[in-house]
Amino acid sequence: MSDQPLVLAVPSKGRLQENASAFFSRAGLKLVQKAGGREYRGTLAGVPGVEVRYLSASEIAGQLASGAAHLGVTGEDLIRETLPDPSASVELLTPLGFGHASVVVAVPQAWIDVRAMSDLDEVASEMRLRQGKRLRIATKYVNLTRRFFAEAGIADYRIVESLGATEGAPASGSAEIIVDITTTGTTLAANALKILDDGVMLRSEANLVASLKAQWGETARGALRTVLGRIAAEERARTTREVRAGLPESGAIDLASLAALHEAELPYGAPRGPDGEIVLRCPADGVFDLSDALVQAGARAVTVRRIDYAFQAENPLAERLLARL
Numbered sequence: 001m002s003d004q005p006l007v008l009a010v011p012s013k014g015r016l017q018e019n020a021s022a023f024f025s026r027a028g029l030k031l032v033q034k035a036g037g038r039e040y041r042g043t044l045a046g047v048p049g050v051e052v053r054y055l056s057a058s059e060i061a062g063q064l065a066s067g068a069a070h071l072g073v074t075g076e077d078l079i080r081e082t083l084p085d086p087s088a089s090v091e092l093l094t095p096l097g098f099g100h101a102s103v104v105v106a107v108p109q110a111w112i113d114v115r116a117m118s119d120l121d122e123v124a125s126e127m128r129l130r131q132g133k134r135l136r137i138a139t140k141y142v143n144l145t146r147r148f149f150a151e152a153g154i155a156d157y158r159i160v161e162s163l164g165a166t167e168g169a170p171a172s173g174s175a176e177i178i179v180d181i182t183t184t185g186t187t188l189a190a191n192a193l194k195i196l197d198d199g200v201m202l203r204s205e206a207n208l209v210a211s212l213k214a215q216w217g218e219t220a221r222g223a224l225r226t227v228l229g230r231i232a233a234e235e236r237a238r239t240t241r242e243v244r245a246g247l248p249e250s251g252a253i254d255l256a257s258l259a260a261l262h263e264a265e266l267p268y269g270a271p272r273g274p275d276g277e278i279v280l281r282c283p284a285d286g287v288f289d290l291s292d293a294l295v296q297a298g299a300r301a302v303t304v305r306r307i308d309y310a311f312q313a314e315n316p317l318a319e320r321l322l323a324r325l
């Protein structure tokens with residue numbers, strides 16, 4: 001029981017699928033789908049103790065909440081919608097830089113006087129008073145909507161649960177307004193809807209999420225360290241550059257302060273010899289300042305490189321999660 005494999009839940013369809021598999025392969029984690037293709041299961045090449053499950057983004061949120069999956073990629077919107085108290089059952093390990101979308105309150109463009117939530121409050125009260133009807137909101141984000149409207153102090157409304165084509169609801173007459181996810185705004189505009197000025201409920205992107213409810217036995221913990229170690233190594237490599245410099249007799253410059261000033265690290269420590277080459281790692285946008293500073297400090301030559309992976313003994317992502325289990 002305690003030694004079950006780590007279950008990694010990966011989007012099987014929809015917008016997150018392609019980006020998610022690209023993300024894993026960048027980190028040197030090759031998803032291998034089992035032969036047959038029918039079964040939505042697989043493995044990670046060369047990483048024992050992992051079972052990959054292909055699921056829809058919303059199922060992934062549910063499985064992380066229940067503990068059926070240990071680790072998964074899904075939208076923050078789905079985590080916040082599906083879980084009443086996300087921090088109690090999952091840890092959002094890191095945003096992934098894709099799947100950007102906002103959950104918004106949108107009303108018909110024809111409602112020219114309605115620009116903010118406070119205007120909507122008036123509309124809702126008037127509808128209730130004059131017509132004895134409640135403002136209808138079409139959405140699949142039922143929980144996020146209830147929370148957001150409660151915070152805005154609006155209570156005169158009714159949710160009409162929508163399972164697709166939500167933007168069509170006002171035109172078809174099944175609701176007055178909608179709450180839905182948008183990226184480019186094209187679908188809203190095509191349906192003559194506009195976002196309220198203070199109607200952005202959540203800015204979401206895909207996240208790597210870990211379950212606090214799953215059984216974390218030895219096998220799962222071991223696999224977690226490997227998987228998160230590679231992900232962190234890729235991220236560190238992508239956001240930093242390696243800077244090498246040949247310095248004259250050391251001692252002349254205070255390497256530690258120079259590194260600190262440029263947010264650089266000395267991953268292998270200070271040079272040992274009197275004429276040693278030094279290796280630094282600094283943020284990608286800081287390479288020119290650091291190189292100039294090294295030349296000014298007497299460096300004969302400075303080389304800057306992109307790196308593929310930067311592994312480190314510390315595994316901050318894994319440690320953060322393990323500390324909570």
Ligand SMILES: Nc1ncnc2c1ncn2[C@@H]1O[C@H](COP(=O)(O)OP(=O)(O)OP(=O)(O)O)[C@@H](O)[C@H]1O
Pocket residue numbers: 013014015016056057058074075076077078099100101181182183184204205206
């Ligand atoms: N423009 C977008 N519209 C919808 N979702 C987006 C968009 N951009 C990114 N996403 C993210 O992708 C997640 C999954 O959406 P997607 O539509 O791909 O799933 P799906 O497989 O179609 O599921 P469903 O059938 O329930 O919509 C969203 O919850 C959101 O986090």
Ligand SMILES: O=P(O)(O)OC[C@H]1O[C@H](OP(=O)(O)OP(=O)(O)O)[C@H](O)[C@@H]1O
Pocket residue numbers: 164165166167180181182183184185186187188
């Ligand atoms: O702001 P935009 O860039 O126009 O994107 C928003 C649209 O994309 C999503 O639908 P999707 O295509 O995923 O279809 P679905 O509703 O069937 O999931 C979402 O539900 C919106 O309808």
Ligand SMILES: [Mg+2]
Pocket residue numbers: 014
């Ligand atoms: Mg969709």
